[in-house]
Amino acid sequence: MIARDLALFLLAIAAGLAADWRRWRKRSHFWFACAVYAVAFAIWAYHVKAHAAFHPVSELHRLLDVWLPFGDHNILGED
Amino acid sequence: MLIGALFSLTDATMSVQAQMAAFARQHLWLVYVIAFLALLVPLWMLSRVSARFPGRDLFQALVERSPFTGRVLIFLYILYFLWIAARDVRLTGDFFNIALLKRTPVGVIAAINILAAVSLVRPAGIGVLARSSEIYGTVLFLIIPLVFIALFKDMDVSYLMPLFEIDPVGVLHGVWVMTAYMGDIIGIAFLVSEGVFRFRDGVLALGLATSGLLVISMLSVLTLSVPVMSAMTFPLYEMVRQIRITDFLDRFELPVLAVWATAIICKIGYSLYLICLGCKRLMPGLPGQRMVFPAALLIFACSFWFFENAVDMINMNLTMPLAEYLFQFVLPAVLFLTLWPKRESRG
Numbered sequence: 435m436i437a438r439d440l441a442l443f444l445l446a447i448a449a450g451l452a453a454d455w456r457r458w459r460k461r462s463h464f465w466f467a468c469a470v471y472a473v474a475f476a477i478w479a480y481h482v483k484a485h486a487a488f489h490p491v492s493e494l495h496r497l498l499d500v501w502l503p504f505g506d507h508n509i510l511g512e513d
Numbered sequence: 514m515l516i517g518a519l520f521s522l523t524d525a526t527m528s529v530q531a532q533m534a535a536f537a538r539q540h541l542w543l544v545y546v547i548a549f550l551a552l553l554v555p556l557w558m559l560s561r562v563s564a565r566f567p568g569r570d571l572f573q574a575l576v577e578r579s580p581f582t583g584r585v586l587i588f589l590y591i592l593y594f595l596w597i598a599a600r601d602v603r604l605t606g607d608f609f610n611i612a613l614l615k616r617t618p619v620g621v622i623a624a625i626n627i628l629a630a631v632s633l634v635r636p637a638g639i640g641v642l643a644r645s646s647e648i649y650g651t652v653l654f655l656i657i658p659l660v661f662i663a664l665f666k667d668m669d670v671s672y673l674m675p676l677f678e679i680d681p682v683g684v685l686h687g688v689w690v691m692t693a694y695m696g697d698i699i700g701i702a703f704l705v706s707e708g709v710f711r712f713r714d715g716v717l718a719l720g721l722a723t724s725g726l727l728v729i730s731m732l733s734v735l736t737l738s739v740p741v742m743s744a745m746t747f748p749l750y751e752m753v754r755q756i757r758i759t760d761f762l763d764r765f766e767l768p769v770l771a772v773w774a775t776a777i778i779c780k781i782g783y784s785l786y787l788i789c790l791g792c793k794r795l796m797p798g799l800p801g802q803r804m805v806f807p808a809a810l811l812i813f814a815c816s817f818w819f820f821e822n823a824v825d826m827i828n829m830n831l832t833m834p835l836a837e838y839l840f841q842f843v844l845p846a847v848l849f850l851t852l853w854p855k856r857e858s859r860g
Contacts, residue, residue, distance in 0.1 A: 439620075443810070443814075446810055447810065449806075450806030450807060450810065451806075453806065454803045454806065458800075458803070459798070459800075460798060462796075463796065463798065463799045463800065463803070466792075466796055466799060467803060467804060467806075467807045470792075470804070470807035470808065470810075470811055471807050471810065473811060474807065474810040474811040474813070474814045475810075475814070477811070477814040477815060477818045478810075478813075478814040478817075478818075480818065481814065481817050481818045489818060489819060489820055489821040489825070490818070490819055491819040491820050491825065491829050491833065492819075492820055492821040492825045492828075492829070494829075494832065494833070494836070495825065495828050495829045495831075495832045495833070498832040498835055499828075499831070499832055502831060502832055502835075
């Protein structure tokens with residue numbers, strides 16, 4: 435499963451690179467796009483491999499919820 | 514105008530409606546009125562900033578005025594539009610997975626949505642997107658009176674009672690969750706690159722979106738009642754499912770969803786376009802068209818990484834406005850106060 439998800443993502447990156455292959459005027463622009471691809475792949479690999487390890491928005495919600503007067507914390511109360 | 518209305522309306526019809534109904538009860542209309550008035554402020558401020566830099570988009574104005582701080586602000590706004598796009602992709606994926614395509618993985622639905630947005634943005638930038646919005650935005654807004662007519666016989670005015678027992682705290686909680694969604698409209702100020710973003714256009718767009726949302730939300734209260742509406746995950750979808758015009762149109766929600774899905778794909782496309790435009794301004798000479806694929810893949814990856822599950826998508830409606838208001842109210846105010854054109858030296 436993990437290998438399939440990663441392979442499909444790599445395939446999508448390859449398709450993107452192939453579609454824009456000949457059009458780069460500056461090498462730095464190409465590397466910038468590659469950096470974005472690399473970040474996207476790193477995030478996807480982390481998500482696929484680690485599964486529910488760290489999800490920024492979910493964690494931020496848990497952090498802020500305590501301070502919100504009408505968040506889950508206040509509606510549901512303490513355990 | 515339609516672009517702005519789509520920015521505001523499309524995903525404000527989702528799970529946030531149930532939370533808003535739970536807070537504001539039958540006084541949902543008041544939430545929209547307050548949100549509309551509140552959002553006029555950032556729209557006015559951004560229109561004034563745009564008027565100071567005619568013929569340039571706001572990203573360009575930022576870089577031109579202050580190369581370093583401007584780029585930092587552009588980067589922050591890229592993150593904001595990335596957040597909007599990732600949220601929309603996941604929201605749509607989860608919705609279709611829960612409501613319609615139960616055996617199709619969320620990843621496949623999200624990938625199709627992203628691919629559709631890429632195919633709209635990549636060939637001709639904003640041109641194709643704007644034309645698509647004209648078609649699907651118009652149809653989406655035409656559906657609203659049609660739904661009203663179709664559900665007219667099922668409305669029960671007693672669901673609005675007690676009419677004058679307004680809970681101000683509940684209404685303000687409703688405003689808190691809804692304004693963040695409607696506040697996505699500030700994106701249109703960044704889209705205008707030729708000429709000036711006019712405040713009048715912003716008001717008309719926001720007015721159209723607000724009135725559309727107000728009608729369908731109140732319709733939902735009148736047909737489903739507040740307790741039922743607030744207990745549902747997607748109350749407006751459930752409301753549309755009640756419509757049975759004739760025997761052959763007993764699944765009226767399908768054409769409605771088809772139009773809505775295309776409209777939200779347009780919105781994802783606009784966020785994608787703004788991310789690419791931001792990157793283009795961040796790195797001079799970078800072709801924005803070639804950033805469409807990398808940005809789309811980043812949106813796809815983030816839409817899964819950001820949220821643990823579909824429940825978190827609903828929970829975050831309560832807390833994420835805290836971060837979103839930074840981009841919708843605070844930063845426009847900062848831009849309004851600080852972003853002035855350089856004085857030209859005389860002689």
